[in-house]
Amino acid sequence: MTHPSAYDRLRQRFERMATIHEASAMLGWDASAMMPAGGGQARGDQLAVLASLAHGLLIEPQVSDDLQEAEQGKPQLDVWQATNLKLMRQAHIRAVALPPDLVEAQARANSACEKIWRQARQTSDFALVRPALQEVVKLVREQAQALGEALSLAPHDALMDGFQPGIYSADVTPVFNAYKTYLKEALPRAEALQARRPAPVMPQGPFPTALQETLCRSLSQRAGLEADHSRLDRSTHPFCGGIPTDVRITTRYDEANFAKSLLGVMHETGHALYERGLPTAYARQPVGYAAGMAAHESQSLIIEMQACRSNAYLGWLGQELHSTFKGDAAPYQASNLGRLWRRIERGFIRVDADEMTYPAHVIMRFELEQALISGDLQVADLPAAWNEALHALLGITPPDDAHGVLQDIHWYDGLFGYFPSYTLGAMAAAQLMAAARRQVSGLDAALGQGDFGPLLGWLRTNVHEKGSLLGFNDLMRQATGQPLDAAYFEAHLDARYLADKMA
Amino acid sequence: MTHPSAYDRLRQRFERMATIHEASAMLGWDASAMMPAGGGQARGDQLAVLASLAHGLLIEPQVSDDLQEAEQGKPQLDVWQATNLKLMRQAHIRAVALPPDLVEAQARANSACEKIWRQARQTSDFALVRPALQEVVKLVREQAQALGEALSLAPHDALMDGFQPGIYSADVTPVFNAYKTYLKEALPRAEALQARRPAPVMPQGPFPTALQETLCRSLSQRAGLEADHSRLDRSTHPFCGGIPTDVRITTRYDEANFAKSLLGVMHETGHALYERGLPTAYARQPVGYAAGMAAHESQSLIIEMQACRSNAYLGWLGQELHSTFKGDAAPYQASNLGRLWRRIERGFIRVDADEMTYPAHVIMRFELEQALISGDLQVADLPAAWNEALHALLGITPPDDAHGVLQDIHWYDGLFGYFPSYTLGAMAAAQLMAAARRQVSGLDAALGQGDFGPLLGWLRTNVHEKGSLLGFNDLMRQATGQPLDAAYFEAHLDARYLADKMA
DSSP, rough: OOOOHHHHHHHHHHHHHHHHHHHHHHHHHHHHOOGGGGGHHHHHHHHHHHHHHHHHHHHHHHHHHHHHHHTTGGGGHHHHHHHHHHHHHHHHHHHHHHHHHHHHHHHHHHHHHHHHHHHHHTOHHHHHHHHHHHHHHHHHHHHHHHHHHTTOOOOHHHHTTTTTHHHHHHHHHHHHHHHHHHHHHHHHHHHHHHHOOOOOOOOOOOHHHHHHHHHHHHHHHHHHHGGGGGEEOOOOOOEEEEEETOOOOOOOOTTTTTTHHHHHHHHHHHOOOOOOOOOOTTTSSGSSSOOOOHHHHHHHIIIIIITSSSSHHHHHHHHHHHHOSSSSSSSSSHOOOOOOHHHOOOOOOGGGGTTTTTHHHHHHHHHHHHHHTTTTTOGGGGGHHHHHHHHHSSSOSSSSSGGTTTSSSSSGTOOOTTTTTHHHHHHHHHHHHHHHHHHSHHHHHHTTTOOHHHHHHHHHHHTTGTTTOOOOHHHHHHSSSSSOOOHHHHHHEEEEEEISOOO | OOOOOHHHHHHHHHHHHHHHHHHHHHHHHHHHHOOOOHHHHHHHHHHHHHHHHHHHHSSHHHHHHHHHHHHGGGGGSSHHHHHHHHHHHHHHHHHHHSHHHHHHHHHHHHHHHHHHHHHHHTTOOOHHHHHHHHHHHHHHHHHHHHHHHHSSOOOOHHHHHSTTTTTTHHHHHHHHHHHHHHHHHHHHHHHHHHHHOOOOOOOOOOHHHHHHHHHHHHHHHHTOOOOOEEEEEEOOOOOOEETTTTTEEEOOOOOTOOOHHHHHHHHHHHHHHHHHHSGGGTTTGGGGSSSSSHHHHHHIIIIIIIISSSHHHHHHHHHHHHHHHHHHHHGGGGHHHHHSSSSSOOSGGGGGOTTTTTHHHHHHHHHHHHHHHHTOOGGGGGGHHHHHHHHHSSEEEEEEEGGGTTTTSGGGTTSSSOOOHHHHHHHHHHHHHHHHHHHHHHHHHHHHHTTTTTHOOOOOOOOTGGGTTSSHHHHHHHHHHOOOOHHHHHHHIIIIIIIIOOO
16 A cells, blocks of 8 residues: 555545535534424534534644645646645635634624524614624624735635635626616616516415425426435525535425425525536545535526526426416416516515615625725614615615614624625626527527426536636636626626516 | 643543534434435445544543543542443443454444345345355454453453443343243233234224324323424334434334334334433433433333333323224224234244243344354354244244344344343333332323323433433332342233233
């Protein structure tokens, strides 16, 4: 037996760490989808111990030595291995960048703040959570500073890098500014056009939960998610969890409205298909994981927004729905489903927003959190700044903070730098769909038969199987011929919301 | 902050190990009750990594030093702590007793043999699995030898000690021999009496799965298992898993016969109630765990066999069943349920056996595995020895090896020393029930109202809350005034199967 190389030692170490993270992922799913309340305290301990074991493996002194030795032998590595090594180095830098005291203080502050936030949101009382949020922001600023120094990035960029590596303010700001200009002009036009169309008809329920569940499972599997590598369960907050060979998606059911669970499940199915398509040769290695949160969101949105809401698919889906739920056929006409599920509306709540106004919610959060991290904005001034920003973009003002600054968990849980991923994902989805349509003939014809095969095949080759080999921009460039360009998203919105005939 | 004592360091280490084992327990439950087949390979890796992390914590050199130091400071420990320390020492001896090569060879051999056994059982082909079983037995002999030396026990006793600490062949053999004598005389009498009674009437189904599930959940909760600390799900092989604050029990449903799931769930509920009642002050410490597998089995059987099949409970249960399933009331009469669920029959299959013949199945396995471990019996001669032993005890001969030596997974998975626990548990259950009836007035009257409160209260105080503070014999002595005595089990059988009027 030959002595393993430094790279091999690292590979084995990261595999072990990844296997621990897999255990945590399954336990996290269980906590949301299965666990009785009484198991919560022990579960917290289990997750903390697993996290500390994985972290311990990453900060052992041996890792530094192995990284250095492997980097010296880099010429012998192929491009996958070399990228893997680069990502291992990044992970190590992140792991050792933060003083343990700060990590612990953040864990405590985030958890405390998040608990108070739940109460504050319920009573729409920002003052209640303000001191806790001030503490969170204070610590996040320290975290951003330390990470930035370690990674040679500006503080807020260092936070963004943790979610979508390699994409920073300098990439995002021009794209977002261009979209603000687009929206100012497009939104009123879209609203005017929508007002001239017939009002959509709501299908009349009740839609029994069991029937919805069977339908969701069948549609998800029909889109390509294999039954023997996935589960669909229920949880208060729908998500896609688990691991690539055993993906766990969840949803919640409303017997008055099947669309929420159906479109939600297709969204999570997009995430799940990405996980299923990751390169198995690099499973449990940094290069084998998804390419970041914006990339991940592009895969959920290309299924939910691009494919499922396409005219072609709606035609097929309407018939499925009618044969499932029976009753009057009219609400299940593709044209009506389109009017129902592609409805523009200026609203206060991000998660309820349509695809045209959604980016406005993201952009204002992005700008506000940059100001919070830089210190240009103080927590005490946040609610007013929030309301001003929303008014500037959408011309509306929240009736209270529950419908404003208190609506999202992210900041109250110490999560800064995440928001851009949602909109970058939406834009990437439009660009990828356009490329897929150019390169794959019959893609929409297949969707018109409920067949995701051609689309999925293209995504497998051009996105999923790449893992983290390419940065987000290179991934887009190789798949579509261009780096991320908001023009595709705007063209998609134009066609869907501004064309005289329904796109 | 004072420097933690050696005992405190050990306490923290064992807590960490226990927390890892908790994660494994939840993942093990998931593998049986939830996981899609495609997740199996990754799950195996996750469990292996967690096991190796926990094992690693136990064999670190520091543990030896801490144990020695703590043992020198033992006078300062109270009886719980001192027992805890003693159990830590035992765990450490076991962990370091086996050469890593042997542990690995056993893991491989057991897993390979178990796979072949599934095939061999299906085709009733012992020759197919013989070589694999020979390898398993060869390695188990080595394991028993090494453990025996480390623990100063005879080889087979060292294996038994792993399941029910402190109970060895010298304890079990006289009890089992006495039972053989009892059975020879009692079984024909019970059969004759049974033949003179009316034949039981089977309730006519179908009994919808959903209805059975609701019923099982309700009966289990009514017996004291709290909904916010437990789940009931389905699996091919019913079991009780999870952790004390989050117990997961499973069952399977047969729409033609609700009794299997109902009595199975009550059996698992007994296990679950034990876990729920363990001393929380010593959670995650060796002294805080259940007192062994025989003790555990006594708790499942006192619920399933002693309480649920008592005349008092059957009276109440029959009415519940009839109001759940409707239809003809006659099959739900207590007397009919008694004749149905307390039916003696000489059979080939252990898991289907009634409570009078069940010990015969255990006793023959106990004797055969002792001979296998000592080398007095070779694997090639096992099928013939099996058939002879069964014939000697029950006067019947299996039609093939699938109904004989191939029926149980235990040996093919490397599990030797476990079988006695089933019958020790049954005997302990009878003895505990007799003591509870003596000490708690109105116990049967409460069962007649479906109320397990008085019984459970007594078990909590006298068994559950003791954790592993006492050895099995001392536990029995403190709870019942005597060490384990088969006379209580025989008296129970006499009353139930040999009394002229139904007991």
